[in-house]
Amino acid sequence: MRRRAAVAIAACLLVALTAACEPTGGGLPDPSRTSDRPAPTDVSEHESGPESPIAYGLQVPRGATQIGPLVRYRSNRLIEAYRPELDAAQAQRDAEQQRRRTEAEANGTPLPPPTPTPTTEPSDDTFNLLDTPPKPDTTISLMRVDGSPTQVVRSMVAQIDTVLPDAGIIRSNISTYCEERDRRITECRVEAEGRTANKRDLKITLSVDPGDIKTRTSPPATNQNPVMELKIEYVGDPRLGQLNRQGDGNVDVPRSVSTRDTSGLIWPRMDEDAPATAPLLNDWREPLGSTLLLSGFQPAFAAVATTKALDADRIASSFAETVNDEPAKDVVEDLNEITTTYIAKGKNGEVAMASYVLSARGYYAMLFYTPPDKK
Incomplete structure (x- = not known):
């Protein structure tokens, strides 16, 4: 059934991306040379507007736009919790296949050895042998801020405070979460951990990158706009987190914030976007035949769309392999999407995570890099 679902999804993809990007060479543009400035990036077909659901009641706030799909994957804790069941199911399947092979040989009609067939279809769900594969417990949303950054950040802070009421969130002053230089915001980061009203233990991290103020x-x-990465992790008992999930999103989060911000901080204006040749993600180079939808310096991420499924998968896997040539792999079939996630840890502690997402909207590679000092 899941294989048929994968084929059905692949058959209905409608992707019309034809733009290509040059290999990265490095260096930022010269502001005096206006002809070098990148044209505004139009990614409207890959956008999700305000109030689009993310997870646990959290939504895309007004004044922001989600770019690309949600990245939904299983944490290592969740995978390890269900690994004994998966190992047992695989052993039972292997034993059954061997029994059939032995019987066929005894009857004089040996079965042909399995031969792998090249295919562009994604693999089956890693836990497809289980009657109920575990659902993803981690979600990432990448957003571009199109409205007032202060209002957008405060709206997200208010949402987090509503979902985790005992996390000690301060709504009225963004300086609690934002670093500044001469009152100009250089970055914002909110880390909250607590329990939801329906007793889900969550960790929520919001990171905002306004650009390079130097x-x-x-x-x-980014079209000279700040960008946000919102990550929601279930951190309670992995098995308990799979039970009674229907009410997880039953939270009425605030749509806006009316009270005045008391920080007095200023969001710096950017003159232009860095070109596609600018270094990203540990000097990762965007390959030809792909379209960069959104990126961030801090935290380091990139959302990429391709016209071919195989290209998106190769981008994701090859990026992870730049840190470790044997990344961990997990495939999730959920919510009419198939997500293949590669996670690689380097010797120095850096982490490269990449998800290839196959959805009805297109083929995506969503890339994330955590340097050693930011673990």
Whole structure:
């Protein structure tokens, strides 16, 4: 059934991306040379507007736009919790296949050895042998801030405070979460951990990148706007987190914030986006035939769309392999999407995570990099 679902999804994909990007060479643009400035990036077909659901009641806030799909994957804790069941199911399947092979040989009609067939279809769900494969427990949303950054950040803070009422969130002053230089915001980060009303133990992390205030240059494909990465992790008992999930999103989060911010901080204006040739993600180079939808300097991420499924998968796997040539792999079939996630840890502690997402909207590679000092 899951294989048929994968084929059905692949058959209905409608992707019309034809733009290509040059290999990265490095260096930021010269502001005096206006002809070098990248044209505004139009990714409207890959956008999700305000109030689009993310997870546990959290939504895309007004004044922001989600770019690309949600990245939904299983944490290592969840995988390890269900690994004994998976190992047992695989052993039972292997024993059954061997029994059939032995019987066929005894009857004089040996079965042909299995031969792998090249295919562009994604693999089956890693836990497809289980009657009920565990659902993803981690979700990441990548967003571009199109409205007032202060209002957007405060709206997200208010949402987090509503979902985790005992986390000690401060709504009225963004300086609690934002670093500044001469009152200009250089970055914002909110980390909250607590329990929801329906007793889900969560960790929520919101990171905001306004761009490089020294060069007044924003990350590629941001249209000189700040970008946000929102990560929601279930951190309670992995098995308990799979039970009674129907009410997880039954939270009425605030749509806006009316009270005045008391921080007095200023969001710096960016003159232009860095070109596609700017270094990203540990000097990762965007391959030809792909379209960069959104990126961030801090935290380091990139959302990429391709016209071919195989290209998106190769981008994701090859990026992870730049840190470790044997990344861990997990495949999730859920919510009419198939997500293949590669996670690689380097010797120095850096982490490269990449998800290939196959959905009805297109083929995506969602890349994330955590340097050693940011673990």
